[in-house]
Structures are given as C-alpha cells and as structure tokens.
Amino acid sequence: MTASGQPFAASAPHPHNSEQTAQRQPVLFIPHGGGPCFFMDWPGTWDTMAQFLRDLSTRLPRKPDAIVVVSGHWEEAVPTVTASAQPALIYDYYGFPPHTYELKYPAPGAPDVARAIRLLLQENGLPSAQDDTRGLDHGVFIPFMLAFPDADIPVVELSLRTDMDPQAHIAIGRAIAPLRDRNILIVGTGMSYHNLRHFMSGSPTTNQAAQDFDTWLATATCAPAPERDRLLTHWDTAPGARVSHPREEHLLPLMVAAGAAGPDQGQRIYADTVLGKPLSGFQFG
Template sequence: MPEANPIAQTKAQQPVLFLPHGGGPCFFMDWPDTWDNMAAYLRSVSHTLPQKPDAILVVSGHWETDMPTVTSGSHPSLLYDYYGFPAHTYQLRYPAVGAPHIATKVTQLLQQAGIPAKEDAQRGFDHGVFIPLMLAFENADIPVVELSLQQDLDPALHLRIGAALASLREQNILIIGTGMTYHNLRHFMTADPRSDAASRQFDAWLANAISLPAPQRNDALTHWQDAPAARICHPREEHLLPLMVVAGAAGTDTGVRTYTDTVMGKALSAFSFGV
C-alpha cells in the first residue's frame, strides 16, 4: 500500500473575515428587498473558504467585558438581545455546539501574549453570532466559540488581541468579526442626505485603509477616528472593533472588500484577509 502523502493531507490556512450582521433578526422578517443583498452575501461565505473549518471563533459587537473572555460551554444558549421584533424571531434556533478545548486554546494564546483572559462557561451566543451564522453556516455543524470585546474600546488593544490569535488559522479555525461599517442607529432608519453622504465617505476611507500593507493598515485602523465622518458613522465604535481583531489576526495578508451595498441610504461593506 502506498504511503499517504502528508502534503496532500495538509489543510490550507483559513482566511479571516469581517461580516455585517444586519439589524437584529432582519434576515428572518418580512422586510422586502432591504436586506436581500446582504443575506445573499452571507449565504455565499462558506463557499469562499479553502475547506470546511474545524471550528469558528466569532468576535461580535454585542459583548463587552473588562478582559478578553471566551465562551467555553459545550452547548451555549442563544441570547435574543434585540427588542421590539416579531414574536417568531425569539424562537429562532442555531444549535451549534461549543468547543471548550478551543476556548482554552484562545485563552492560553492571549495570556502568552501578555493579555489577561478568561473563560465563561455560562455565556450564550448573542445575535451578532447566531444571526449571521444562520445564513453563512446554516447547518450549524461547526463548533463555535465567541470572544468578547474590551470595554475600553481601544483599537490598538484589539489589533493585539487579533495578532495573538493568528496561529489559530493554521489549525483550520476560522476567525470572524461581525459588526457594521456604519452604526449610527439615530440616523440609520432616517432618510438624511448628510448621514448618507457621511457613510459613503467613511466606507471609502475604510476600504482604502484595509487594502494597505499591514503596517499602514493597522496604523490607519488604530487612528480610525481621524477618518472622514468617522464619528458620524460610529458615535460609539463597538460595531467597528471586531474589524480590528480580524485585521490583527490577518498578519501580513492583504485585505479586500468582498461585499458593498447601500441599505436605507447607508453604505455598508464586508472585508476578507488571506483569501
């Protein structure tokens, strides 16, 4: 019997992704056309990967803690952390299992990089996790762990956190950040030419920043507040910071915009690194 070829058995490194997660459970409501393009993009994500991941690590804009914290339960619940939506959206299910051993690995990598970290066996998945994954990985057959953002919202720290976790990609673990490139809820639902134009300005800046070589890219992201219309688009930056983690985990890989759309007048994008 011929020997197995170890090169052929080696899995390719996973890319890292920043995905828009929409507004609440928007993809599962009767909301004609508004979110269709984003839903179609999310459904296409798994087909862009080199192979099926062994696990997924998600950083959502909906969980903040005083130190990096990782879900470590075997069967995390779902947190329906949205309000005022139809009753059926509180019955949505995404039965992906957790991955305690991956949670421990994440915690150890962060600690080895000098970043205090801990596990939380009780925390469930917020809608920044399960809503986009219901489209991107609808079979719920890949273990998932979630990593929190830091309450200080320091972009440089979140880039460091991502860099500390970059080696997971070589272990066939897919790192995803979910948020929105525009997240001013006061203006999102309002037809306002000024905020619409601001979203286009910031989105164009962000797409250019992501395409830069890694040192310049990370410097631009660290100083994102200096970008055109930055604070109009993000009065508070928790929905942008998952992108910082993803960019840190990208290492020297090039970033590309993989989705762009206008939703309710606001420009929105998704990005991938290492595809």
C-alpha cells in the same frame, strides 16, 4: 476536541509550506444585519446581504474545525471566551415579532478551543477570562444561520474589551492568529456603519459622511499591513468617522480581524447600500 474529533493543541509547532498556506483559513469581517432582519418580512432591504452570507462558505478553502467569532454585542474588561459545550442563544434584540425569539442555532461549543485562545493570549502578555454559561448573541447566530446553516461547526465567541482601544483589539487578533493554521476560522461580525439614529432617515450631510467613511475604511482596510494597522488604530480621525460610529463597538471586530490577518492583504468582498447607508465586508487571506 475539534470538529474532526482530534484533540486541539494551542501551541503545537506548525510548519509552513505552500500547501499549508493554501489551506490556512482566511479572516473575515462581515455585517450581521439589523436584529433578526433576515427572518422577517422586510422585502428587498436585506436581500443582497443575506445572499452574501449564504455564499460565504464558498470563500473558504475547506470546512473549518471551529469558528472563533468576535461580535459587536459582547464587551468585558478583558477578552473573555465562551466555554460552554452547548451554548444557548441570547435574543438580545427588542420589539421584533414573536417568531424571531424562537429561532434556533444549536451549534456546539468548543471548550478546548476556548482554552487554546486563552493560552495564546497569555503567551502574548494579554489577560483573559472565560464564561462557562454565556450563550451566543444575535451578532453571531443571526448571520451564522445563513452562512453555516447546518450548525455543525463548533463556535467560540470572544468578547471585545470595554475600553474600546483599537490598538489593543488589533493585538488580540494578532495573538490568536495561529488558530488559522489549525483550520480555525476567525470572524468579526459587526457593521461598517452603525448610527441607528441616522440609519433610516439621515440628512444629505450625514449620508455624505457615511459615504466618506466607507470609502476611507475600504482604503485603510485594504492597505499593506503596517499602514493598515496604523490607519485603523486612528480610525476616529477619518472623514465621517463619528457620524458613522458614535460608539465603535460594531467596528472593533474589524480591528481583531485585521490583527489576525498578519501580513495578508485585505479585500472588500461585500459592498451594498442598506437603508440609504453604504456597508462593507472584508476578507484577509
């Protein structure tokens, strides 16, 4: 069932007109911060990002019936969905104050939406799996505690693929794009820059590489769809790419979001400098 109490049909015909297009949910790629950063005494560092997340729901045409989220913190051999009706939380961060391991986000799951995702993937020739016990990792519940604080919208998490193939992740997004027309919000959460070794103490060279990559990423993500997908597929050839992402798991949720965007143009909706590094967030549609 959806949040409105109606059964969810994955492949039901959905006619398109201007009113329905206006009501279609956008696709988002948002930063999720560093561990439980928004719930600690870290003056000034994360304030702009926190406010961006608090304001995020104002960008939506209406309250979603469910949210499908791809986090940089879950990888499986094939795309895998959470199928629990009441997902627990996974406190997958380490060395933080004790109170951050007591944070709560009791959003329900949506097993029917999980089934719909798998059907859409199957219809596009993509294998999938489900996990009936896995909870939501901190790449989901930490930003959602700010963006959707009532925890009353069902959440299904969709994994990355362990092979890190950007083209495959764009294809995953393209397959699940019809969910947008059924009032399902698709969100990728990660970080546009994710090099922990250099995050707080980079040299001028690494700082410039981070800036070069952020500039390239904004241009690529906001390009018309065919060019956008081509550029993102070859993201690792961009200036500063591997300095910004020694491993790309925090960038790949953007690929899923771009695939789900279809022809919708991207726009940068968040830009900030955190711990000396530029960070960006994007919206499609």
